Amino acid sequence: MNAFCAWMREAIKAKEREIQQVNRCSFDEWYQSFGYPVIEKTELPKKIRVEDLIAEMNVKERNRYFTLEAIAVTIGKYIHPGGKFSDAREELLTKTMKPYTADGTGKDTLIYSHTASVSQEKVEEVFFELQKIHRQNERELNRIKFALKRESDRLNLESQQKYKSELERASLQYKRMFSQYKEWQIKESDRISKLKIIVPDALQTTYEKLSLLEE
Known part of the structure; x- marks a missing residue:
């Protein structure tokens, strides 16, 4: 009787261990053990920058872009307020209106006469011509x-929409497979719990005696 109880106890424990x-079987373990195709992870797309598109230009296009940038910076550095040409032009206008300046006092006073090295008309002509070139250059740039x-x-919006679509597809695939996984757990646990315990030949007589007692 003790041997029979020990056998049955161990058999029940074995069933409980299997359940x-x-x-304890995780979704990933179940997924891999049944050889299902791997659910691909959807990675956030890399943002496409303007610099990336410039890098994809052909040599002619890229050279034109950099040339326009260089011209804009170079001319702007001279004609914008604080630039050398702009400051020199302002100084010319001021000293044309006031050609004489004094320095010192009394007998030590020095009078300076300022004469332009180039005509004001020429300066204005060149200044406005540079402004014109600068505006045209800026427009193209x-x-x-x-x-x-x-x-x-456009490309970033397109990649985001594609990412969203792939994310939804992966999510649906995951939900579908996870539902199958939970269903497998329930059915497998039920199958194991219904397994019949094999009684060894040596304990068969004891089993039959106990079965008679139940009747």
């Missing part, structure tokens, strides 16, 4: 920059 193994920004926005 526990089913319950801004047009290219606007087109690049619009293209980068």
